[in-house]
């Protein structure tokens with residue numbers, strides 16, 4: 289979520305915001321410009337381009353409301369009949385108006401924090417080499433965020449889709465609507481023009497979709513509903529999953545075994561939890577003293593659960609929720625249910641709290 293008056297998820301988006309986003313995307317891809325290049329040409333933060341074009345990652349993809357000021361900047365470029373696709377202006381020649389606007393500050397969401405996961409350097413190494421990668425590890429360990437961060441760090445565009453067994457291949461390759469117009473996807477943009485494309489929960493995908501994906505990775509050409517497209521040299525596929533690709537586990541009984549051809553195409557990175565990162569994010573939310581206390585307490589419950597309650601998933605999200613809601617009006621019991629225990633049975637909860645009492649001062 290972006291904290292800036294020029295682009296807002298709080299104001300209700302209008303139909304014009306959607307039409308405007310489509311126009312920006314159509315023109316940019318027609319000119320074969322990257323999102324970053326366009327951001328520099330119009331003078332705004334690169335993260336805006338993806339928000340304007342395809343909407344937010346965690347919602348239904350709704351486009352945000354765009355202020356008149358920002359729109360004017362894009363309108364100049366949209367109405368230019370002979371736009372120069374990509375001219376880098378030397379820093380000393382930038383006028384006040386041309387200077388990129390400051391990067392939006394994160395609100396309460398810690399996603400934009402500069403902290404990196406302990407395996408981030410490994411991921412970066414492979415993505416730099418344009419090797420397709422599979423990050424596998426427990427929920428909340430920062431896999432999806434790692435994929436987003438690596439695109440940002442390498443100046444590549446970023447696209448994302450989360451899969452479940454019902455997700456059809458059209459979420460990847462797009463489709464032709466009733467009027468015969470091709471509706472493209474973030475996957476198509478990355479495939480054709482370069483970028484990191486993250487497929488979340490690959491081990492939860494439907495087999496037909498995986499077959500399509502496999503073909504797209506194998507060949508230099510991809511069959512899309514409108515035409516055959518050459519794979520861009522900067523297209524990198526980063527998938528995530530909760531299992532190691534060898535099939536279901538106790539905690540994830542529905543996950544599928546990965547097809548040998550797909551497995552052969554991916555570099556596997558065992559992502560895992562990073563407690564130092566968890567402590568740093570907790571510190572950012574609530575300060576070092578309480579943040580580290582809370583993170584350590586959640587980590588001790590996590591270790592306890594590994595042997596005593598393997599179905600209780602104690603992820604770093606529990607730490608972040610507790611840090612953010614320590615001052616909620618709930619009783620401590622209610623707060624722990626909301627943030628961590630959810631609907632686990634009373635015995636398991638009592639045993640966890642007997643082994644590791646919650647002694648953190650909530651004031």
Ligand SMILES: Nc1ncnc2c1ncn2[C@@H]1O[C@H](COP(=O)(O)OP(=O)(O)O)[C@@H](O)[C@H]1O
Nearest residue numbers: 398399401403404405427428429430431432433
């Ligand atoms: N490097 C990081 N810096 C800041 N926040 C992070 C980082 N990695 C993960 N997070 C936060 O931790 C939570 C879980 O991360 P996520 O990437 O969704 O995990 P996963 O994909 O493994 O389930 C999210 O709220 C995310 O914002």
Ligand SMILES: [Mg+2]
Nearest residue numbers: 431432488528
């Ligand atoms: Mg994820």
